[in-house]
Amino acid sequence: MTASDQHTRRPTLADVAKAAGVSVSTASIAFSGSGPVSDATRERVLAAAASLGYDGPDPRARSLRQGRSGVIGVVLEGSLLYAFRDPVTSITLDGVATALGPQGAGLLLLTDSGEGAATIDTAAVDAVILLGCSTRVDHSIEVFGRRDIPVVSVEGPSRPELVEVTLDNRAASVVAAQHLQSLGHTRVGIATLATADGHDAGPVTDDTPIAVSVTRERLLGTREVYPDAPAWSSVHNTPEDGRRAALELLSVDAAERPTAIVAQADLLAIGVIQAIEELGLVVGVDVSVIGFDGIRIDGFAHDLTTMVQPASEKGHAAGAAVTALLAGDRPDTPIAFTCELHVGSTTGPAPTA
Amino acid sequence: MTASDQHTRRPTLADVAKAAGVSVSTASIAFSGSGPVSDATRERVLAAAASLGYDGPDPRARSLRQGRSGVIGVVLEGSLLYAFRDPVTSITLDGVATALGPQGAGLLLLTDSGEGAATIDTAAVDAVILLGCSTRVDHSIEVFGRRDIPVVSVEGPSRPELVEVTLDNRAASVVAAQHLQSLGHTRVGIATLATADGHDAGPVTDDTPIAVSVTRERLLGTREVYPDAPAWSSVHNTPEDGRRAALELLSVDAAERPTAIVAQADLLAIGVIQAIEELGLVVGVDVSVIGFDGIRIDGFAHDLTTMVQPASEKGHAAGAAVTALLAGDRPDTPIAFTCELHVGSTTGPAPTA
DNA sequence: GCGCGAAATCGAATCGATTCGACTACGCTA
């Protein structure tokens, strides 16, 4: 090593140790605090570090040696744009962050879509949280299993080796449907979420394969009450897609037309309401609308009837589960959450005509 | 190593190499594709890997050796909850992700708030993108500089060593104010974003120190046209905070009352409108409202007058800048974006009374 | 005054890959 190298190269712990006149192991201890060091030594090490411009151990080296990176992977369905457009995702993620907060683990965003698939198995994560993913991630789950990386699945795929955080999607959908039933509705239409990542929007029959568990469970719940209800799937959880679905469902003879629409998500419901109004119909009178999620939509004109889910708690539970798993405890699984019916002004008695 | 260890321990590249009867270096090349290998050898290595359940190189070891982790840090202001509640953040982040997409770099979410501060300097990131951060991250920027970690600041702090992606916040705010001026408004109130992370809401005078550059620039722009306009700062960019700000600004004698309110963000504007309506006034008639951002608010009843900013492009530029920096190119800085005035129905002529 | 345990420090092994330089063998040209 020449003198000029010393200017170029970033200082390492070895340089600091040499400058402080101690061994590398002692310097390491002085930084990490694991093990006994005299105050004098520690100060000497820290002083040497400061004068060399050393900012602490290289995280890469540290994580190799310790086998932990301090990073939790969060796998989202589809693109970030659509993932975060749904407030439920943000709120859940915030719950995760708060549960993880104290340790200050970083959250690494990953998606289960095409390109990212290379990354998802490649990332240096200590644990993984799947947020509403489809069966597409099955392969990755196996890889994580072989690597002893704990996986928490929030309303995602179900497998024995992973910890699940669940919502009573099916039961809640039954409650929602019964609410409509109690109002006298007999003809309802269903606006579903995506059946599988990358699939086009279109009619959903009993034979349609559904890879996304949330979509499947909510549909099954509704069909328990309304077995023959026509359903139309969307690609994204957005008002635009909900609007399109509603237009499809409502474009039939007036005699056949649904008097109520079950939307599998509030964002879809917003679009459904928009479509109804475009058709010159009155929401809650001509056509009732019930959503799912219970998000607060700022400045939204209607008080949406919906199944309110505890998104923040869900995220918090997922974060806590990760913490437990990393500590060696295996939490009881599944960790189940339930929804509550909120009756707003978008549902009303079935029109008598 | 005993036989039982082989069952416990995860296989390493060395194990694979031994099983395939090749050297570790050859096995490495067979996996990474860097360097010549005969097809026969590669197949033998891959077969050995498959039979041992080896899923590719350990990312920790790889990143130590290569000095790169494939992870880009994204530093957000405040908590994730509030960060993602603003659609601008999500959209920008998605822009970043698309620009980074092909390489499949992961995005590591970091916040500049208290606890995370330990993490932010500790994370193994190849580059960092600051999204609208305050001066609080100044120390971290220095650390990144010493570590040769490129930093891109999107509407964040400005320093010579970092690449900046900017918005014409000040000029756009002038345009917004001039729009009100052209409508005859003389008394306007300003609902600002947070002046500094952790600060309480309250009046903003010329002496108030403002650590968040976005807040400062937009305020300066408005004050160029309306030097004496009273301003009230919020803590979070939410309708609730906007509503409170509006109630503060409007709770004066009718003669003194602003006929228009400039909100520094659309989410604030929504709350402002809500407050106006609560007071029994008519938006766009009694009190005009202009926002900033140009987000589409699903199902929102009003067509908000606002300065539309290219959030996605901003994110994309930031991602592209990171890519360039990592490739060794230093992009021209700052990379500047401009806003456009969208005139909706929430602004109208100043009341003549 | 002797011995013992704890505190402080050190040297060396280790984490699991990538990469560099060296070596072999082979095919091609003159």
Next chain:
DNA sequence: TAGCGTAGTCGAATCGATTCGATTTCGCGC
């Protein structure tokens, strides 16, 4: 047939820390 370039392979160094076991030093009780 001698010479040369290249594809293929290997061994060893390296990335920068943490951690284990050993060694030294010191204080204290008996």
